[in-house]
Amino acid sequence: MLKPNAHYADLKDSYLFYNIAQKTKAFTAENPDKPLLRMGIGDVSRPLCDAVISALHEAVEDQATPGRFHGYMPECGAPVLRQTIAAHYARRGVTLSPEEVFVSSGASDELGDILDLFDRDSAALVIEPAYPAYVDANVMAGRRIVHLSSGIENGFLPAPNEDIDADILYICSPNNPTGAVFSREQLQAWIDFANRRGAVILFDAAYEAFIEDDALPHSIFELPGSRNCAIEICSLSKTAGFTGTRLGYTVIPLELERQGMRFNAMWVRNRTTKTNGVSYIIQKGASAVFTEEGQRQIHENIRIYKENARVLMDALDALGIWYCGGRNAPYIWMKCPDGMDSWTFFDKLLREIQVVGTPGEGFGACGEGYFRFSTFASPEDTREAAKRLTTLLSRSENGSRD
Numbered sequence: 001m002l003k004p005n006a007h008y009a010d011l012k013d014s015y016l017f018y019n020i021a022q023k024t025k026a027f028t029a030e031n032p033d034k035p036l037l038r039m040g041i042g043d044v045s046r047p048l049c050d051a052v053i054s055a056l057h058e059a060v061e062d063q064a065t066p067g068r069f070h071g072y073m074p075e076c077g078a079p080v081l082r083q084t085i086a087a088h089y090a091r092r093g094v095t096l097s098p099e100e101v102f103v104s105s106g107a108s109d110e111l112g113d114i115l116d117l118f119d120r121d122s123a124a125l126v127i128e129p130a131y132p133a134y135v136d137a138n139v140m141a142g143r144r145i146v147h148l149s150s151g152i153e154n155g156f157l158p159a160p161n162e163d164i165d166a167d168i169l170y171i172c173s174p175n176n177p178t179g180a181v182f183s184r185e186q187l188q189a190w191i192d193f194a195n196r197r198g199a200v201i202l203f204d205a206a207y208e209a210f211i212e213d214d215a216l217p218h219s220i221f222e223l224p225g226s227r228n229c230a231i232e233i234c235s236l237s238k239t240a241g242f243t244g245t246r247l248g249y250t251v252i253p254l255e256l257e258r259q260g261m262r263f264n265a266m267w268v269r270n271r272t273t274k275t276n277g278v279s280y281i282i283q284k285g286a287s288a289v290f291t292e293e294g295q296r297q298i299h300e301n302i303r304i305y306k307e308n309a310r311v312l313m314d315a316l317d318a319l320g321i322w323y324c325g326g327r328n329a330p331y332i333w334m335k336c337p338d339g340m341d342s343w344t345f346f347d348k349l350l351r352e353i354q355v356v357g358t359p360g361e362g363f364g365a366c367g368e369g370y371f372r373f374s375t376f377a378s379p380e381d382t383r384e385a386a387k388r389l390t391t392l393l394s395r396s397e398n399g400s401r402d
Contacts, residue, residue, distance in 0.1 A: 116274075
């Protein structure tokens, strides 16, 4: 008799964002005259930039023209796009060969699929608070998970310690949900730890384009020793507004191997077995992101999201509420006022000012008492949300921002 994957029974009953959707749906049904300001889910509000739209139109015309039509694409990505992404890294001083770059349908897909490279007996370290899919994907695989808590005391950027017993190390920087970014010295400590242990870092760099501090690393491959211990997964979703278009890329160095098996070659075998590649049209649009004009245009959109962050940070500063993130990330992680738990604060904002955020408890136990705001809403909604938040919380006694 067929047996289902029993590990699905080990998952939490419902997903964080599903719970939020159910609560907001119920509120809207009861209060149809009260529109919501959605500052929770990290979906973008700005349209694709003109350079990408032009490339997408051109690609559609190619598909209608004999001699320019494209069928199946190479499973690991179009050679021109792989070369373009490698050249993008080179401008930051990181040398990659195109063969080390794999084009994907997005970072979320890749973060789940990449686990195929590791034996199920390999334990996964998740630094919490964390993107819930890190945990859920490993639960589904029946893998042992090591939870490493972080907090205000270390700026939500914990250092490794030799007692950590894990083989796959998830590091997200800039972090979702906290917005915290590892410095070069902090990230180097994790690289050195991984190399000592023989572990592999899964470096989630989906938000690197929001880093404005030149001293902070955008890529783990800016640091020595990383090519022997790291896989980097990136996305155009937040960088270039591809949340509804879907494209990302993964970097697996040729040097990365364990027990005589090269992860780059393994991933080639995996992709050529399990995928038919990303569509020609989407890859053509993605190539435009890395042109000089494409970079100028996407950073104009990012500038708008960064201004949203400033508006929210100014409000929290005025209220004296502790937070991190915002400057180098599209998320702001604030301490709930008056000792409230995160779901109580969620309900308060929903009921009293119709602002939707994300309760920190959904990102792990150490996220309790904290709350995440996304900065991807429209500027108008962000300013209104900050105004309502200021009015509401100025009536309460708030903790200091230290």
